[in-house]
Amino acid sequence: MSTLAHALVQIVGERYVSTDADVLAGRTIDHTGRYLGTASILIRPGTAEEVAEILKVCKEHSQAVTTQGGRTSMVAGTVSEHDDVLLSTERLTEIGPIDTVERRVRAGSGVTLAALQQAAAKENLQFGVDIGSRDSATLGGMASTNAGACVRCATETCANKSSEFKSHCPMVQSWSATAMFVPTTQATT
Incomplete structure (x- = not known):
């Protein structure tokens, strides 16, 4: 195992690093x-804090990182x-409570569009986007x-999680996002 792979295992555990x-x-x-x-390592973090640490370690090793969502x-x-490190968002799947007043x-x-749509539907809301790859996008x-x-989404970058990292990852997008909803329309007779 390379020095970089070993350092990444220390962040997320051996189960979530593959070479x-x-x-x-x-x-x-x-x-x-x-x-x-080409890629040398696949890593699957579970929190924004782990993402920030991964990017910090990769920077220290002058290692390029490619982020992968649903692909x-x-x-x-x-x-x-x-020969990048592949950073998969597949474990970043937490959906917080839906604020039905602010929508x-x-x-x-890493939340799929389908999972977000299902969570919204439980609150009689819908997300304003639907695409054919909803189950994996x-x-x-x-x-x-x-x-x-x-679609307007307010994003939180890993820079907000680690001020030291702010100048080094300005292009990191949406480790978590705030999604806007619209009410589900119901037919009236």
């Missing part, structure tokens, strides 16, 4: 099959280029690629 070539191979190609990248995008934005919720960037990926049309 297995077969695992990495399935995550270094886009859906079109036209873009193929449903057709623009090859999640294909790693330089907002705080949700992790994640909020973080949708926000970073502007998928599903222009």
